[in-house]
Amino acid sequence: MSRGSEPSYAMIARSLREQILRGEFGDGRQLPTEADLATQFEVSRQTIRRAFQDLVSEGLVYRVPGRGTFAQSNSDGYVRQVGSVDDLMGLADDTLMKVTAPIARKVDLISASRLRLSSDVVYELSFIRVHEDVTFCTTTVYLPTSVGKLVAEVPEFAEKGNVSTLTIIGQIDLKLSRPIAQAQQSITAVGADTDVAAELGCSVGHPVLRVDRLYLDTDGECVELAISHFLPEHYSYRISLLRNG
């Protein structure tokens, strides 16, 4: 029935997800019942259940037999499940990036050494990430010369103010001879400095989440170092860990 591509249950899940993240069920009020939603969306109860299964596994809602369905998100910000390199590359699906400093060749000993380069020349690029008109993240990316030249060919990254839904690492993965195989992350909390505060619209010293990511190809060569600052009011970093037998 209907639809060019997206299944009904996925569309319904997306609709509910957006409402939940907007905080429309924030004060502990419960979501509509399966029967209500089935009537509203004109689908069967089973299709509603399928949509809820995704939301449950994403940790966005919990359900109690006999009582109803309740939103989980206390922090009414932007929440993301990250568990693999592919997840990181898909980060831009529902966010916009806006270039604040176009890609350019720089000399920076610190980032060069973190990229394990023998020279001190890197390519540097800064942008912010926006979700529903809220800037929740600033990122500065450092690239080795060989990779930087490839990225500089992408017009989206060449000029200040450009807007795109791409990810740098996704573009690199397309253009590189060896694929991205690994990412090393380090997460910590810092007070916003003047630059970060200005871009995120918070006060100087405000606690922000700092995430450093180093991407490696299959040979273990560093291809990107990304340093991001997230506004915790609008972003929390979620991971699911499984036990390895």
Place this chain on the structure above:
Amino acid sequence: MSRGSEPSYAMIARSLREQILRGEFGDGRQLPTEADLATQFEVSRQTIRRAFQDLVSEGLVYRVPGRGTFAQSNSDGYVRQVGSVDDLMGLADDTLMKVTAPIARKVDLISASRLRLSSDVVYELSFIRVHEDVTFCTTTVYLPTSVGKLVAEVPEFAEKGNVSTLTIIGQIDLKLSRPIAQAQQSITAVGADTDVAAELGCSVGHPVLRVDRLYLDTDGECVELAISHFLPEHYSYRISLLRNG
């Protein structure tokens, strides 16, 4: 039908999960088809699909229309090594924990609902973690009643000031009938409140890393909620992500 308590699909998912974690589908060989499993377990194809939905959302298998179902092998090839629950349980190897509030029964609606309890009674326990004479972490742990009673039997957690190298989750794993299988983490940055600042020896408002962990057993039951605050000067959270296929 049948069975005292566990639904068929959950039993089937558990059975497949164990086989996968034992590596029985490790060499890229595919799992049996829905039809085969339906015959083998004497249930409908829908029930098999329900079991697979859980395994997919756990990231244990991936499915390709027209081809089949495949294990996300963690034995050979590209490992999906997100970090693991065992990593978390080994945290105490080189650190000491010191009880600041012994385990006690409390009424707390918020943590009870996050543990998905129908009652509002939880067991609560607070401690700090010390490494080389530096306090770098405070943690408050919330447990369902059944688990709390087990943990209360451990003398190390029963009195303020007690020092130990144990982890709560390690003790729970020993005493519980079903093992810990999964943990969901949420990481964000906050300013230290007066309690946290006093325990960590930093100023109020100082940026600290807040990590919420929800531990689940093999049935998906919540067994522990731990809320920790880390001093970023002495701790950063590192993860290695590998690419899957």
Place this chain on the structure above:
DNA sequence: CGTTATTTGTGCGTATGTATT
């Protein structure tokens, strides 16, 4: 205290669509 209505959970059957082999 039991009864009843509501709401979610489990399980099956069926039909049809789509991707792969």
Place this chain on the structure above:
DNA sequence: AAATACATACGCACAAATAAC
């Protein structure tokens, strides 16, 4: 082109938990 295998969607019946009466 045909067979295989997963995906979507609807329908039904009954079970179990909860809440209101």
